[in-house]
Amino acid sequence: MNEIWWYLSRSSGIVATVLIVAALACGFRFSARATGTRRRPAWWLDLHNYLGGLAFVFVVVHVFAVYQDELSGIGLLQILVPMTADGWAWGITWGVLATYVFALVVVTSWPRKRGSRRIWLTVHLTSLPAAIVxxxxxxxxxxxxxxLWFTVLLTALVGLAVYPTVLRCVAAVAKRSARRLRSQTRACTASAATTPDPRPPTRPTVSRIIDESDPELVGAGSRWR
Structure with missing residues (x-):
């Protein structure tokens, strides 16, 4: 029976890691507006939410399987409190911290966003360092x-996470630059509208055009002259 729990904890941990990175990739592509034209942006957002929720389910399964495995030496204290596991304290601690962060992200995002947008976004972005942890x-x-296969898998997951992260950072910088340019343009327009014209006002001139071919206006034109 312990062997079954060992295999379950191992497989669920690997699947959870893959799903976490996939959810991050979809989320960053959506926020960077780099989803392409084949799928609508809402489709990528739904996929991001689905993968994120499924990843957390596998995280829970992973923690439960580790707890049930008697040979792992992991009890309730080691699951809840960092730096309490014997032998590999830091390794288990990273997993405990990542689990707490993922739980916080899910609680503040499902079934709806909770708190202000700034707080929600800050909590949501902590999923990136949590995935690294x-x-x-x-x-x-x-x-x-x-x-070897495990090393290749982790390397591929790192590459899958880095690419959309770079896209998101580039999009954020471009958006901030465009916002700054719009603010400067509005400020220049407002300044030009409130600055008085330094040139002195000119008197209007009236031009009179006389048709020389009209005999009635020739006499009147001579008087004007």
């Missing part, structure tokens, strides 16, 4: 950490 946890205490 989860990868460190897998590398330090994972039973497959020395195998």
């Amino acid at each position: 989860a990868g460190v946890h897998a590398w330090m205490v994972g039973s497959s950490r020395g195998q």
